[in-house]
Amino acid sequence: MIRVFTFFFLFLNYQVIFSQNLYPYGNEFPLGLYSLHTDLDSANYYGWNHGHRYGYRIDGIRYLATPIPDSYYIECKENNICTMARLSWIDSLDKKWPPSVETTVGEITQQEYHSNISWWDIPEELRYWKNSEYYIVKNYPELIREYDLKKRPTYMYIPGHYNSQEVEK
Secondary structure, rough: OOOHHHHHHHHHHHHOOOOOOOOOOEEOOOEEEEOOOOOOHHHHHHHOOOEOOOOEEEEOEEEEOOOHHHHHHHHHHHOOOEEEOOOOOOEEEOOOEHHHHHHHHHHHHOOOOOOOOOEEEEEOOOOOOHHHHHHHHHHHHHHHHHHHOHHHEEEOOOOOOOOOOHOOO
């Protein structure tokens, strides 16, 4: 009987046991800062539990972080902060398009083992009327579901001027 009870308890709580504590899997509300570049220890001290960073300086060179470097995950973990995992894209003045599927899968497997990932951040402001960008919207979440062992959610920032019909697409 005790085995049945233990199995039942673990079955009901597997999401909490095997993933981070932030919603939607855990019971902590993600309170995050966008473009958090320094002073992660103060951010955590004041109650922030989620950090985001657009760019990084590595050896004096500024990079747009795609994928997120291991050093940022480590820095966040040391300060009890979760962060988003990010996948790359190719950008031009008029559109974005994905790198090869192999590159995207490699970026997922390179990052997915970090325990302080709250969700996956796919490229911002993708437009459904541009085929290459819509491809990213459709395919990145599918690849994440297939290769992220913890099946964490995806997130994409879009500007606030979209109406509900545009967001629905």
